[in-house]
Amino acid sequence: MKAHPTWSDADAERYRRAGYWSGRTFGSYLRSWAEARPERVALVDGDHSWTYAELDTAADRLALGFQRLGIERGDRVVVQLPNRAEFVLVWFGLQRIGAVPVHAMPGHRRTEIEHMVRVSDAAAYIIPGRHARFDYRELARELVDDMAKETAGAPLRHVVVCGDPGAHRDFTGLEDLYDRTAPPSTGPTSGSTPRHAGEDGADSSDLALLLLSGGTTGLPKLVQRTHDDYAYNARAAADICALGEDSVYLAVLPIAFNFTLACPGVLGTLMSGGTVVVCPDPSPQTALRLIDERRVTITSLSPPLVPYWLEEAEHGHYRLDSLRILQVGGARLADEMARRIGPALGAQVQQVFGMAEGLINLTRLDDPEDLICTTQGRPISPDDELLIVDADGRPVTDGEPGELLTRGPYTPCGYYRAEAHNRIAFTADGFYRTGDLVRRTPSGNLEVVGRIKDQINRGGEKIAATEVEEHLLTHPAVTAAALVGAPDAQWGERPVAFLVCQGQAPSTRELASFLKQRGLAAYKTPDDVIAVDRLPLTAVGKIDKNALLQRLPRL
Numbered sequence: 001m002k003a004h005p006t007w008s009d010a011d012a013e014r015y016r017r018a019g020y021w022s023g024r025t026f027g028s029y030l031r032s033w034a035e036a037r038p039e040r041v042a043l044v045d046g047d048h049s050w051t052y053a054e055l056d057t058a059a060d061r062l063a064l065g066f067q068r069l070g071i072e073r074g075d076r077v078v079v080q081l082p083n084r085a086e087f088v089l090v091w092f093g094l095q096r097i098g099a100v101p102v103h104a105m106p107g108h109r110r111t112e113i114e115h116m117v118r119v120s121d122a123a124a125y126i127i128p129g130r131h132a133r134f135d136y137r138e139l140a141r142e143l144v145d146d147m148a149k150e151t152a153g154a155p156l157r158h159v160v161v162c163g164d165p166g167a168h169r170d171f172t173g174l175e176d177l178y179d180r181t182a183p184p185s186t187g188p189t190s191g192s193t194p195r196h197a198g199e200d201g202a203d204s205s206d207l208a209l210l211l212l213s214g215g216t217t218g219l220p221k222l223v224q225r226t227h228d229d230y231a232y233n234a235r236a237a238a239d240i241c242a243l244g245e246d247s248v249y250l251a252v253l254p255i256a257f258n259f260t261l262a263c264p265g266v267l268g269t270l271m272s273g274g275t276v277v278v279c280p281d282p283s284p285q286t287a288l289r290l291i292d293e294r295r296v297t298i299t300s301l302s303p304p305l306v307p308y309w310l311e312e313a314e315h316g317h318y319r320l321d322s323l324r325i326l327q328v329g330g331a332r333l334a335d336e337m338a339r340r341i342g343p344a345l346g347a348q349v350q351q352v353f354g355m356a357e358g359l360i361n362l363t364r365l366d367d368p369e370d371l372i373c374t375t376q377g378r379p380i381s382p383d384d385e386l387l388i389v390d391a392d393g394r395p396v397t398d399g400e401p402g403e404l405l406t407r408g409p410y411t412p413c414g415y416y417r418a419e420a421h422n423r424i425a426f427t428a429d430g431f432y433r434t435g436d437l438v439r440r441t442p443s444g445n446l447e448v449v450g451r452i453k454d455q456i457n458r459g460g461e462k463i464a465a466t467e468v469e470e471h472l473l474t475h476p477a478v479t480a481a482a483l484v485g486a487p488d489a490q491w492g493e494r495p496v497a498f499l500v501c502q503g504q505a506p507s508t509r510e511l512a513s514f515l516k517q518r519g520l521a522a523y524k525t526p527d528d529v530i531a532v533d534r535l536p537l538t539a540v541g542k543i544d545k546n547a548l549l550q551r552l553p554r555l
């Protein structure tokens with residue numbers, strides 16, 4: 001019996017028969033890639049590189065270490081690593097034993113991590129030591145100690161530090177897990193030794209990873225992705241981008257982000273026999289230098305980074321002629337910005353409208369220029385089903401805007417352990433309600449024209465308004481709160497809090513430090529605070545956020 005809701009048997013059968021679902025796990029994929037091309041370079045990080053054979057061996061050795069810790073098939077492990085080769089090594093090490101990485105972003109803090117650990121009932125939490133002036137060991141320490149004091153629920157059993165565990169003697173260094181005595185892998189036929197344990201134990205319909213959804217109501221939900229669906233996601237995207245052995249993918253955005261990992265990203269590149277280059281920071285200088293030095297052919301960005309890249313490229317310090325595709329997605333790219341990319345970088349822009357929940361839309365490399373610059377692409381699978389509906393759930397006339405609902409071979413039919421929410425987020429016949437307003441153009445490509453979900457998209461980073469509002473309400477001076485997305489030239493939108501207060505309203509800075517104290521990720525902090533006497537309500541008594549948007553000072 002599966003512990004997670006999934007596709008109907010009939011759909012699963014259809015997707016298998018169509019060849020979308022390969023019946024393979026990521027652990028076994030890596031083994032077969034290593035057999036097919038052992039000496040090719042799979043991964044590059046700074047001066048270090050790993051061939052496919054070395055990546056396979058590293059995954060085996062880490063898998064053994066994880067097993068020694070007591071991590072078993074099906075166990076969930078919260079992974080919060082920045083862009084370093086270790087992300088990829090750890091990810092495949094977990095896959096090899098059938099454990100399930102739960103992807104946290106480097107910017108997440110105590111609130112988000114605790115939520116992910118609790119919902120997934122995680123056996124372990126994997127962190128860097130210090131990174132970007134933040135000590136993740138301190139966060140882990142607090143969490144472990146607080147959870148140990150509780151009588152109900154399982155404690156967090158292990159913290160693994162990719163770096164120095166410091167004074168925390170109960171934490172494990174990733175280095176110590178890495179069993180160098182294990183012989184290099186010799187292929188799947190030697191599968192009786194412990195280092196292969198679990199490799200084939202996992203089933204392709206099992207959970208392969210849990211992704212955090214952008215969230216709309218309450219706390220963010222976890223999206224359950226299986227080996228079958230996620231591998232198809234990566235492969236279908238890789239085919240559309242025509243990836244092959246010569247492809248070199250630069251991972252600029254966090255690898256933990258679905259876009260960077262599998263659209264086609266890291267996994268699509270490895271499936272195609274290409275090379276993944278890890279970019280340690282998203283600054284245009286670092287990224288463009290790596291494109292030059294490593295002859296990068298494809299990379300992905302969120303819209304706010306694009307102008308910085310174009311500006312840096314104009315200096316002409318770098319050879320960028322290897323770059324074929326620049327993917328941009330996560331938030332709406334302005335048409336004008338899209339038009340500037342080709343001439344400035346000499347690369348084809350590809351718009352990507354995707355979601356952790358599944359559906360990915362890509363503009364095609366041979367779409368007319370105008371379509372590429374003005375639409376957000378079309379689905380990657382012939383079996384992605386799309387409905388565009390009005391407020392009553394009725395399909396709109398083609399060309400009219402409406403909410404996008406979707407179902408298909410890589411869009412799971414429910415969130416992890418969220419029965420009540422699933423009944424709202426999915427229709428009775430398993431369509432996911434995206435909350436996005438789209439319009440289908442005559443070409444079949446989609447244009448994202450707005451959103452009906454209560455979410456703020458800050459340049460690709462998603463902020464669930466209600467989650468932040470609940471934190472705001474815990475401030476002693478605040479009696480009512482509403483978070484809205486104000487138009488912003490750089491970020492597309494930025495979070496602004498309207499507060500009704502007793503006495504003096506907190507300043508933006510005070511509020512930022514208050515929310516930091518509460519362990520909320522910094523990107524969710526309101527950029528501005530506006531004190532009001534009361535919040536306007538709609539006819540049905542909900543906070544009228546459109547009316548609040550009208551009250552924003554003009555830019």
Ligand code: OOB
Binds near residue numbers: 434
């Ligand atoms: C990606 O995934 P998430 O889960 O962080 O966010 C999904 C939401 C979408 O529902 C939509 O509201 C928005 O982000 N979005 C876009 C967009 N791409 C995503 N809105 C307008 N234009 C676009 N191009 O953001 C994601 C996942 C995989 C690939 C790319 C992006």
